Amino acid sequence: MQTLSKIHPTLQKILDDFSDWFFQQDLSQLKIQRRDDFKKNLSYIECTNREYLESALPTPERFGFPRDCYGIDMIIHHSKERDFFPTYFDPVLRKLDDDLMTFLGARNNALKMYYPPEGFIGWHNNGNAHGYNIVITYSKTGDGSFYAYDLKTKEIIEYKDKPGWNIKVGYFGKFSEPDTVFWHSARTDCDRLTLSYIIYDKNIWDNMIEDIQS
Numbered sequence: 001m002q003t004l005s006k007i008h009p010t011l012q013k014i015l016d017d018f019s020d021w022f023f024q025q026d027l028s029q030l031k032i033q034r035r036d037d038f039k040k041n042l043s044y045i046e047c048t049n050r051e052y053l054e055s056a057l058p059t060p061e062r063f064g065f066p067r068d069c070y071g072i073d074m075i076i077h078h079s080k081e082r083d084f085f086p087t088y089f090d091p092v093l094r095k096l097d098d099d100l101m102t103f104l105g106a107r108n109n110a111l112k113m114y115y116p117p118e119g120f121i122g123w124h125n126n127g128n129a130h131g132y133n134i135v136i137t138y139s140k141t142g143d144g145s146f147y148a149y150d151l152k153t154k155e156i157i158e159y160k161d162k163p164g165w166n167i168k169v170g171y172f173g174k175f176s177e178p179d180t181v182f183w184h185s186a187r188t189d190c191d192r193l194t195l196s197y198i199i200y201d202k203n204i205w206d207n208m209i210e211d212i213q214s
Helices: 009-022 050-056 074-078 089-104 202-213
Strands: 033-036 068-073 108-115 120-124 131-139 144-149 156-160 164-172 184-188 192-199
Touching: 009 089, 009 131, 009 164, 050 120, 068 074, 074 108, 089 108, 089 192, 108 120, 108 184, 131 144, 131 202, 164 202, 184 192, 192 202
Parallel strands: none
Antiparallel strands: 033 068, 068 108, 068 120, 108 192, 120 184, 131 164, 131 192, 144 156, 144 184
């Protein structure tokens, strides 16, 4: 996983326009969801610690999708469950996807998540949705972190948020490529947004990284 040090002004404006709009809304209207599919009633720290990870590692196929999280996935507006956030969010979210996918060369949005303070996404690996990823995160005060597990060293690497927008890129491998399965999690003590997009062609992905930092 690589953290990008620069953001192209065009991309920065797309992101700033969205975060400015989002945090002007009445967030009390959002129906924040708590998911406890793997372990019940764990804290946001327990769902992102080593003990949880080691419980998940033996069965990677069970953790393609996150089993435990606290936040609201705003991709939900494509599904039948339509009452998690107001309908007036829809055109803004569609425009965000259109603008970002055009700039990035991405074909689909993998995650569009809002986390309140003490929000989290537990350890998982996206082995069921592999590809070259860009993970774009907004942190209101920088009090949040993304965690990745290094399969070779067995270390957990912390990527500390900075206030504002942060961009990370990396390859998330599929289950048939066990050496590239990418275990990761995140938690926050402040308001946090995550937008994740998948790019399937490495050349396009490499060009995207260059464009973002140009």
